[in-house]
Amino acid sequence: MAHYKAADSKREQFRRYLEKSGVLDTLTKGNELRAAAPSVGEVLVALYEEPEKPNSALDFLKHHIGAAAPENPEVEALRLEVAEMKEKYEAVLEENKKLKAKLSQYEPPPEEKRGE
Secondary structure, three states: OHHHHHHHHHHHHHHHHHHHOOHHHHHHHOOOOOOOOOOHHHHHHHHHHOOOOOOOHHHHHHHHHHHHOOOOHHHHHHHHHHHHHHHHHHHHHHHHHHHHHHHHHHOOOOOOOOOO
């Protein structure tokens, strides 16, 4: 009977660990995790059997589930597009800054209240 209680206690500690680290919320909402091999159950078993639990169980799951899924070519293309857009955005910001400075040379300085 003592062995049963020890195993039950260990499971309860593990459940609290998963809850505290946000894993249970993520699993029930279904976001941030991909459906790929290994299954979530297999990864949870591996986490349960880890002698030293990582600080972030959620990162552990993301790493192990994400590592098994091949990178989608569309995702990589989108990442490249985002990087290009960021570069263009920075260039436009810089150009905007220069144009504002140039424009300020031609505008009269703001006067205090006119006609009062």
